[in-house]
Amino acid sequence: MEKDILKTLVPINSLTPENFRELANQAVIERFPAASQLFKQGDHDSYSIYLLEGEVDLTSASTNQSLHVKAGSSDARYALAQLKPRQYTGTATTPVTIARVDSHLLDRLLTWDQTTGYEVTEFDGSEDTEWMMRMLRSATFQQLPPSNINALFARFEPVEVKAGQAIVRQGEPGKNYYVIKAGKASVSRKTDQTGKVSLLAQLGDGDGFGEEALLSGAPRNATVVMLTDGVLMQLNKKNFDALVREPLVKWVTLDEARMQAQAGAKLLDVRTEDEFRHGTIKGSVNLPLYMLRLKAASLDPKNHYIVFCQTGSRSCAAAFLLSQRGFEVSVLRGGLGKLAHAA
16 A cells, blocks of 8 residues: 555656555555554755655744645655754654655656666667666665766666686776676685685675786786676676776875864775785774675664775775765775875
């Protein structure tokens, strides 16, 4: 019943069926007793809240204005007190049911639909857009401008692959970024000292790989082999740099980094342990780039991190990996080498 009501709400009612299903799957339906406060005047939350059942009073302490909204009315087709900071306090006058929708997701889906929605069928003629939805849900791609998302979908190229096929090989230069549309793959690395091969991870539908070499300019640091037949979506380095790396990696100068640190940002040195012990910026924490995938969960996602290395190459890759996991990250332009030169 709630989904039927969602289809009538503005601007949700303008979404395509595929994008409506995506939004509806992530919408949170909540029920509250009478006299419950749903939100406060001055709130800066990132949600659109719709009244599905019951009645709500909207009151403003600053203007003494009040509004009464009843589910099913024309006013209830729109999100309650949508302007941020919220101009009203919302209080349930009866038991109510509300839908809490992520405003950013709604806006991105609307943008996708209303700008270049036709492009998403140009890859191979199929109507399978599930892999795109998985990309849209990732923290990385939610940070990109909608126009970049549209361009990415237009420039990805489908590649059919077979079980046992090596997609990237350790030590080779990076040329492409990949997203698994269908299939499974293994990630392994050979150590220089012993020649032992270690299995690092298994990837499946929606997972991306190959970004580290493109971001750092270094050779591939692992080998990826398909475990099953499948389809990859391939993006070349030129498009990856223009559409993903440039808008996603936020470079800061030393002065800007100092201001961010004074405001509470944490310094993260992504060089090796030996480099860190030899000298670093006072107050920084060491998390080497090669350990970042395994240890990122030890970082506090509430913090803003300023990452740095010796030149900016490794920290660029680290920023991308952390952004994939939802962290707010800045990169010190030029790294420690630039600081030494300036000194």
